[in-house]
Amino acid sequence: MTAAPAPAAAPTVPGPRRGRRARSGVSEATRRQQARLGVLLVAPAVVLMSVFLVFPVLNAVYYVFVDFDGLDTTPPFVGLDNFTELARDRDMWAAAWNNVIWIVLGTIGPLVLGLAMALLLWGVRRGSTFYRVVFFLPYVLPQVAVGVVWGWIYAPTRGWLNRGLEAVGLGGLARGWLGDPHTALYAVLGTAIWTATGFVFVIVLAALRNVAAELVDAAMLDGASYLQRLRYVVLPQIMPVFLMVTALTLIGGFAVFDIVFVMTGGGPANATEVLGTYAYSNAFQLSRISYGTTLALVVTALAVPVAVWLNRLQRRASTEGLGA
Structure with missing residues (x-):
């Protein structure tokens, strides 16, 4: 008389993890702290770049489309006239x-x-x-x-x-x-x-x-x-x-x-x-x-x-x- 086959083992369901881990082994809370620290360290450089690079470039782009003589507070809008003159300027x-x-x-x-x-x-x-x-x-x-x-x-x-x-x-x-x-x-x-x-x-x-x-x-x-x-x-x-x-x-x-x-x-x-x-x-x-x-x-x-x-x-x- 052959023995009855043993019942298949029930698949194990992993229990809930106590802390969510990132692939690198660092917890999500630690990653958030590192991100906040990174933003804090980069903020001064971003402010300086914005003040001394981004704002001057945007200001220069504005001047390209107006006729500013250095004194007029409301220079007239001229569109692409400066580029047109530039192309014809010998x-x-x-x-x-x-x-x-x-x-x-x-x-x-x-x-x-x-x-x-x-x-x-x-x-x-x-x-x-x-x-x-x-x-x-x-x-x-x-x-x-x-x-x-x-x-x-x-x-x-x-x-x-x-x-x-x-x-x-x-x-x-x-x-x-x-x-x-x-x-x-x-x-x-x-x-x-x-x-x-x-x-x-x-x-x-x-x-x-x-x-x-x-x-x-x-x-x-x-x-x-x-x-x-x-x-x-x-x-x-x-x-x-x-x-x-x-x-x-x-x-x-x-x-x-x-x-x-x-x-x-x-x-x-x-x-x-x-x-x-x-x-x-x-x-x-x-x-x-x-x-x-x-x-x-x-x-x-x-x-x-x-x-x-x-x-x-x-x-x-x-x-x-x-x-x-």
Whole structure:
């Protein structure tokens, strides 16, 4: 006689939990306390950002659609007239072209020079601190002081540059560098490149110190030339840092103002006028606050997409494991 099968065990029903637990093992009450603490800690930064960033931007957007001269408390609404005038403004397009020249040369120049200097001093250990301080010093100096000193260097009669050219027999090249419309922009740009090169040099040199030396030695044993080692071994490892420096230098080309304003004020004959100085002259010298604000917003609208694009390239290089 076969035994009757044992009855199936009743499924166990879990009893009520005394405290609801999150996946991380932290109670819901603790998570709420952490959230309140986070809000409390972030609140001062949010207030500061709202006062000094969000409100000015919203205020600038308001000025774009009115005709504000700095005095009228109820400026008339003009809609898109400021943008229409901007599109037809030949002086604005000339200033924008100067900005393009500044962005291209003012970005390539410091990057190439800074990278070359960093590669030359890569293996130097003795005196490296001295070199870093000397080359980085122009970047931390006030731009007003830099502009004034280089204005003396470019002076037509007593300037050090013309005197140096005459001393080596190249007096025919001497001229008023800041007074000649054909050379003024490049003279000011040369000063800006001299200032920014030290920053690129210091950052890139620090990245080069973290390059895997065994990979460089292996490439050398495989017969790779210096340029091949630089392209396929060194640059990929410092690419995130190099892109960060590129972004900072390039964005500075969009927002350039102080060095041009101090050295030439946009002259002669608007030869060095850039969008920053042109917006300033319209807003504060001609009392055209709305038009100057429109120009400033255009500069911002052009710079932000470029910054976002370079930031994405940097993050992609970092996630691919190419960073130093």
